[in-house]
Amino acid sequence: MTGETDPRFLRSREAILNAARELLLESGPTAVTHAQVAERAGVGRATVYRHWPQAEPLLVEAMATVPMPFLDKPTAPIKEWLRRELTAIARQLDLDDVRAVSTTLANTALWDRTMDARRAQFARVLTDRLAAALDDAQARGEIALGLTSRNAAAMTIGPMYYRSTIERAPTDPDLIEAAINALGTWATDQ
Amino acid sequence: MTGETDPRFLRSREAILNAARELLLESGPTAVTHAQVAERAGVGRATVYRHWPQAEPLLVEAMATVPMPFLDKPTAPIKEWLRRELTAIARQLDLDDVRAVSTTLANTALWDRTMDARRAQFARVLTDRLAAALDDAQARGEIALGLTSRNAAAMTIGPMYYRSTIERAPTDPDLIEAAINALGTWATDQ
DNA sequence: CTCACTACGAGTCAAGTTGTCTCATAGAAT
DNA sequence: ATTCTATGAGACAACTTGACTCGTAGTGAG
Numbered sequence: 001m002t003g004e005t006d007p008r009f010l011r012s013r014e015a016i017l018n019a020a021r022e023l024l025l026e027s028g029p030t031a032v033t034h035a036q037v038a039e040r041a042g043v044g045r046a047t048v049y050r051h052w053p054q055a056e057p058l059l060v061e062a063m064a065t066v067p068m069p070f071l072d073k074p075t076a077p078i079k080e081w082l083r084r085e086l087t088a089i090a091r092q093l094d095l096d097d098v099r100a101v102s103t104t105l106a107n108t109a110l111w112d113r114t115m116d117a118r119r120a121q122f123a124r125v126l127t128d129r130l131a132a133a134l135d136d137a138q139a140r141g142e143i144a145l146g147l148t149s150r151n152a153a154a155m156t157i158g159p160m161y162y163r164s165t166i167e168r169a170p171t172d173p174d175l176i177e178a179a180i181n182a183l184g185t186w187a188t189d190q
Numbered sequence: 191m192t193g194e195t196d197p198r199f200l201r202s203r204e205a206i207l208n209a210a211r212e213l214l215l216e217s218g219p220t221a222v223t224h225a226q227v228a229e230r231a232g233v234g235r236a237t238v239y240r241h242w243p244q245a246e247p248l249l250v251e252a253m254a255t256v257p258m259p260f261l262d263k264p265t266a267p268i269k270e271w272l273r274r275e276l277t278a279i280a281r282q283l284d285l286d287d288v289r290a291v292s293t294t295l296a297n298t299a300l301w302d303r304t305m306d307a308r309r310a311q312f313a314r315v316l317t318d319r320l321a322a323a324l325d326d327a328q329a330r331g332e333i334a335l336g337l338t339s340r341n342a343a344a345m346t347i348g349p350m351y352y353r354s355t356i357e358r359a360p361t362d363p364d365l366i367e368a369a370i371n372a373l374g375t376w377a378t379d380q
Numbered sequence: 381c382t383c384a385c386t387a388c389g390a391g392t393c394a395a396g397t398t399g400t401c402t403c404a405t406a407g408a409a410t
Numbered sequence: 411a412t413t414c415t416a417t418g419a420g421a422c423a424a425c426t427t428g429a430c431t432c433g434t435a436g437t438g439a440g
Contacts, residue, residue: 006386006387006436006437007434007436007437008386008387008388008435008436008437009386009387009388012387012388018354024300027298027301028297028298028301029297030220032428033426034427034428035427036428041390043388044388044389044390044391045388045389045390045391045427045428046388046390046391046428046429046430047388047389049427049428049429050387050388053428058294063284067288082375099300100300103293103296103297103300104297104324104352105357106293106296106297106355107218107219107293107296109219109298109358110218110219110286110290110293110316111216111217112218119356119358120358122356123356123357123358127357128288130352144260146368146371147367148362148364149364151349151362151364151365151368152353153351153357154349154350154353154357154361154363154365155368155372156371157351158348158349158350158351158352158353159341159344159345159348160344160348160351161348161351161352161356162343162344162347162348163254163344165296165314165353166309166312166313167317167343167344168299168306168309168310168313170336171344172341174337174338174341175233175341175344176335176375177337178337178341178372179345179347179372181336181372182345182368182369182371182372183368196407196408196409196415197407197408197418198408198415198416198417198419199415199416200414202417209407223397224398224399225397225398228436233417233418233419234417234418234419235399235419235420236397236399236400236401236417236418236420237416237417237418239398239399239400240416240417243399259386285390
């Protein structure tokens, strides 16, 4: 039985996904059409239609190939971990492809159910992980939270996201430090 | 002499801009095509081409008709003013059209020079006004800033923008309060 | 090595879209 | 009334889209 495991199938699939991601990055989501993807991927137009009859699921999958910023498993002390993770996210948000995927997600999600589901999942993971880590830190006396832990993601990632997508400038350490301190009162300064 | 002042011209122009804005709001930027705008506006397709030979400048102008959140002239005490302004911005960001324009701007600006110029101008106004107000407040001893005043916009608007476009939920007063307090140490609590 | 299988590129095709132009009409200025 | 001009309707070629066909060649099984 061939099909999903046929090397030819997989090769085409990869070439198409790569081409779609490149087009998104270089020219935006509207550039991801069957014709342009086929030409860029070096495959026939019919092949793209066979793999993805609709252009939009292709865009969704192509976006999923870009590694998005997440939060690693928390380690104590949380403040150190948080500083490390936020710095990593700031660095990620400086990459063109991450910025392209982020803003495309936020924008297309307003009119597309599939995209909105991905946006919601993405937001939920960040909010949940950060809230859990901070609740834990507070239980251990590392911090006295000054806001609901479910507000922590917006409070910390928000400024960096705004800096990257609206001001289009890199995040400086000051901003990260201010965001960390905005979460509440930390037990010991580190 | 007619032309720019001809009532017919102005009527078509308004109808086209309104239709374009509605289409953007309902179906996203890709829906703003000459054909769809013409049908929605109740004008001939040729008329849309006559007014805007390119679809993209039409989208730009249609977006400009949506009142975007800005910052009013600062009044003392700055903390009160800031709370009022940020609350107003949070309310604006809850409106579908403001969200549509914001995310479309952030997204299309990555590949379109005109859009990028508008994004930059928008960001600059917010950053400048807030920085000026805060520098002033600090000079008058109202606050001891905990970060560069040019970081204040990202620190305050960022969380609300993230909340609105990524988490797609309304901003609660706690978040605004936390953002205000994150700017530095205020002289008297109000 | 041979053979059956199937994903593929190239090509064709109808239907729809895009951008341009023409022309008669009706709304506006004088 | 008369002149001007923005408009809607329509015609049009060029292009795009989505679907289909067919010969070819890469692939896995025997």
